[in-house]
Amino acid sequence: MKFNLKMIAAAAALASMAGAAQANITTSNTQSGSLVLTVFNTSTSAYYMRDLGFTLSSFLPTGALNSVGFTGSSIIGDKTPEAGLLLNAGNTTNFGDASFSTWYGAQTPADVKWFVNAVDTISATATGVSRIITSSVNTAETASNGQITNFIGASRAGGLEAFFNPGTLSKTGSDAAASWATNMDLGADGLAAVGQSASLFYFTRTAATGGTSTLGNGGRYGNSENFASLNLAANGDFTYSVASVSAVPLPASAWLMGAGLLGLGGVMRRRKAAAQAV
Numbered sequence: 085m086k087f088n089l090k091m092i093a094a095a096a097a098l099a100s101m102a103g104a105a106q107a108n109i110t111t112s113n114t115q116s117g118s119l120v121l122t123v124f125n126t127s128t129s130a131y132y133m134r135d136l137g138f139t140l141s142s143f144l145p146t147g148a149l150n151s152v153g154f155t156g157s158s159i160i161g162d163k164t165p166e167a168g169l170l171l172n173a174g175n176t177t178n179f180g181d182a183s184f185s186t187w188y189g190a191q192t193p194a195d196v197k198w199f200v201n202a203v204d205t206i207s208a209t210a211t212g213v214s215r216i217i218t219s220s221v222n223t224a225e226t227a228s229n230g231q232i233t234n235f236i237g238a239s240r241a242g243g244l245e246a247f248f249n250p251g252t253l254s255k256t257g258s259d260a261a262a263s264w265a266t267n268m269d270l271g272a273d274g275l276a277a278v279g280q281s282a283s284l285f286y287f288t289r290t291a292a293t294g295g296t297s298t299l300g301n302g303g304r305y306g307n308s309e310n311f312a313s314l315n316l317a318a319n320g321d322f323t324y325s326v327a328s329v330s331a332v333p334l335p336a337s338a339w340l341m342g343a344g345l346l347g348l349g350g351v352m353r354r355r356k357a358a359a360q361a362v
Contacts, residue, residue, distance in 0.1 A: 107135070107251070107252065108245065108248070108249040108250055108251060109135050109244065109245050109248050109249065109251065110139075110245060111202075111203050111236070111241060111242045111243070111244055111245050116139040116140050116141040116142075116204060117139065117140050117202045117203045117204050117241075118135060118136075118138070118139060118140075118202060118245075119136040119137075119138040119139065119140065119142075119143055119200065119201075119202040119217065120133060120134065120135060120136060120200065120201065120202065120244055120248070121133065121134040121136055121198065121199075121200050121316070121322060122198065122199055122200070122201075122244065122264065123184070123187075123188075123196060123197070123198040123278070123316065124196070124197060124198075124260040124264050125191050125192070125195045125196055125260070126195050126196075126197055126265060127192065127195045128191075128195070128258070129258060129259055129260040130187075130190075130191065130256070130257070130258050130260070131247070131256065131257050131258070131259075131260040131264075132183075132184055132187045132188075132254065132255070132256050133244070133247060133248050133251070133254060133255050133256075133257075134181060134184070134253060134254040134322070135248070135251065135252075135253060135254070136200070136322075138202075139202065140202035140203065140204045140215060140216075140217055141204070143163060143202065143217055144161065144215075144286065159285075159286050159302065159303045159304060159305045159306065160306065160307055160308070161305075163305065163312070163324075163326075164305050164306055164307045164312050164326045165307060165326075166307050166308060166328070166329045167328050167329075168307075168310075168325070168326055168327050168328030168329075169312075169324075169325060169326050170323060170324070170325040171323070171324045171325070180317075180319060180320040180321040180322070181253065181254055181320040181322075182320060183254055183256075183320070184254065184319075184320035185318065185319050185320045187256050188278065188318055188320075193277075193278060193318075194277075196277065196278055197264075197265075197275040197276065197277060198219075198275070198276050198277075198278065198316050199218065199219050199220075199264070199267050199274065199275055199276065199282075200217075200218070200219040200282075200284070200314060201216060201217055201218040201219065201235075201241050201244075201267075201268065202216070202217045202241075203215070203216050203217075203235060203236040203241045203242055204216070204236070205236060214232050214233055214235075214236050214288065214289050214294075215232075215286070215287070215288040215289075216232055216235050216236065216241070216286070216287050216288075217284065217285070217286050218235070218267065218268070218270060218274070218284075218285050218287070219274070219276065219282040219283065219284055219285070219314050220267065220270065220271075220273075220274030220282060220283055220285055221273070221274060221275070221276050221280060221281070221282045221283070222271065222273045222274045222283075223283055223304065223311075225270065225271075225274055225283070225285050225304070226287075226299050226300075227270060227285075227287040227299070227300050227302070228294070228295065228296045228297065228298060228299050228300060229289045229290060229291060229293070229294040229295050229296075229298045229299075229300050230294040230295050230296040231269060231270060231294075231296065231300075232287055232288065232289050232294060232300045233289065233293075233294030234268070234269055234294070235268045235269065235270065239261070239263060240261075240263045240268040240269065241268045243261065247259075247260075247261070276314075276316070278316055278317070278318050279315070279316070279317060279318060280315070281313045281314065281315045282313070282314045282315070283304050283305070283311055283312065283313065283314070284304070284305040284312050284314055284324070285302060285303065285304050285305070286302045286303065286305065287300045287301065287302035288300055288301055288302055289301075305326070306326060307326055307329055308329055309327075309329045310326055310327040310328075310329065311326070312324065312325065312326040313325055313326065
């Protein structure tokens with residue numbers, strides 16, 4: 085069952101919902117960068133950012149260390165259970181922020197795009213040291229070793245803390261980085277509009293050094309039958325959900341066949357009883 089819980093609460097309540105207190109965010113060279121929502125105006129460079137209260141490590145697929153799966157595969161973990169999940173006050177964060185609706189109300193909606201990401205560098209020498217989580221509306225999103233290396237750089241996602249810190253739950257500004265327009269160079273086709281659903285992806289390098297010719301490992305978050313979905317509403321509600329894996333109903337023809345067999349069995353029993361009575 086999927087519980088549709090939304091929560092708009094005071095800052096203290098919001099902080100208690102999250103996996104970590106909302107304060108300054110961290111990005112690269114931390115071994116567990118913050119998961120951050122970034123919204124920006126493509127025309128004016130105005131922006132809004134929110135600390136989602138998670139780290140990359142807390143949102144990793146179950147059992148993932150340096151690499152996982154194959155490009156294009158479904159990433160299954162504790163955030164994508166078979167029973168379905170909508171993050172909320174009971175199991176971490178799914179909340180609204182009134183300051184977002186105020187900021188959004190001052191923008192031209194058609195010019196506003198958003199993305200979510202976290203970045204991580206585990207060590208300086210290990211294979212696959214760079215890891216990223218990113219949202220994308222491109223359901224076939226991929227990332228090469230070189231793109232992953234660049235993604236965590238100071239001029240891209242690794243520099244988000246320079247825009248946010250010092251911060252609390254959320255922050256606004258007027259100087260969005262140029263790299264945001266291409267989702268840290270993974271492609272502008274991955275950016276979502278407000279009210280548009282996006283997928284969540286995890287990627288890590290296949291080698292310690294990067295190259296644009298070799299795709300990294302990873303894939304799209306989802307359980308065995310459904311993919312996870314992110315959405316940002318105009319009122320500031322932010323959701324992460326994955327539907328439950330439900331039983332496949334039998335087609336109508338199967339039910340009719342079953343009813344026919346039951347009816348035939350009844351006729352045969354009555355004939356047998358009549359023959360015994362003679």
